[in-house]
Amino acid sequence: MRNQKLISTFLLGLLVLNYPLITLFDQPGLVGGIPVLYVSVFASWLGLILLTYGALRSTDDQDHV
Numbered sequence: 001m002r003n004q005k006l007i008s009t010f011l012l013g014l015l016v017l018n019y020p021l022i023t024l025f026d027q028p029g030l031v032g033g034i035p036v037l038y039v040s041v042f043a044s045w046l047g048l049i050l051l052t053y054g055a056l057r058s059t060d061d062q063d064h065v
Contacts, residue, residue, distance in 0.1 A: 013044075025041075
């Protein structure tokens with residue numbers, strides 16, 4: 001199950017950080033003084049890290065029970 005979660009997280013990362021979707025956020029605007037593109041890239045990156053952590057953490061908890 002862990003491998004399926006990690007593979008799906010990887011594929012989601014490819015989709016989210018790929019060229020066509022990333023251009024949706026390439027706008028002349030600021031969020032807290034930071035360009036929208038940078039905020040979206042780093043928010044996506046953080047989300048992928050949290051999903052990976054969750055996938056690894058949930059399987060580790062189930063293994064110890």
